[in-house]
Amino acid sequence: MTQSDERETIWLTEDALAKKKAELEELRGPARAEIVDRISAARDEGDLKENSGYHAAREALSSLDGRIAQLEQMLDRAEVGEVTDDGTISPGYKVTYRLGTMDPDTCLLGAREMMTGEDIQVISPQSPLGSALIGAKKGQTVSYTAPNGKDIEVEIQDAEPYSG
Structure with missing residues (x-):
């Protein structure tokens, strides 16, 4: 992927933008806190080398952090297109x-x-x-x-x- 591809504008409707912002807020807050609590509880169980609950929670946190980064990048490049109903084609x-x-x-x-x-x-x-x-x-x-x-x-x- 070239640098220009990485900066390509992402056209979103106002509704889609609001949904992505709400998803990001949920992931940064309650969803992340729940996984961090699972990691902490698994860590308290002792030996981490053979603790499958700990490793599963760490993988879930890594996946969640990846989605957060993806949403942040998308929202940084997002531009809201105003979709009109006059039949003239535009994004949306x-x-x-x-x-x-x-x-x-x-x-x-x-x-x-x-x-x-x-x-x-x-x-x-x-x-x-x-x-x-x-x-x-x-x-x-x-x-x-x-x-x-x-x-x-x-x-x-x-x-x-x-x-x-």
Whole structure:
């Protein structure tokens, strides 16, 4: 991963941002305190080399700390996109499109963190396809240049704010 990839903006809706902040607060507070208490209780049992409860709690703490770091990095790069319902595609839109003669595909223009359970392809607004979709409307055809240099036409069949 290049340094520019690490700093790529993560587009979130206001709702998704609030959920990620609440998750971070929970992990930093009650969830972390509970695991630290489990480590302390296991440590009080004695020999740590063969104490499976201690090792399991340490692994859980390591996993939790990793998720905390991931959320902090994401929130540091997050930008709230205001999703309008005027049909103009912007981050936060669910778009059904067709590339040439291929079957239609549906994607969420934004970040995986915006999703709330639906299994849908996510396309970054900074990608060639994402950049071509931004500002377009249902029924329009836009084009972009693929990494191989080929120009690709995209027919927008449907576009609506993602409600997850």
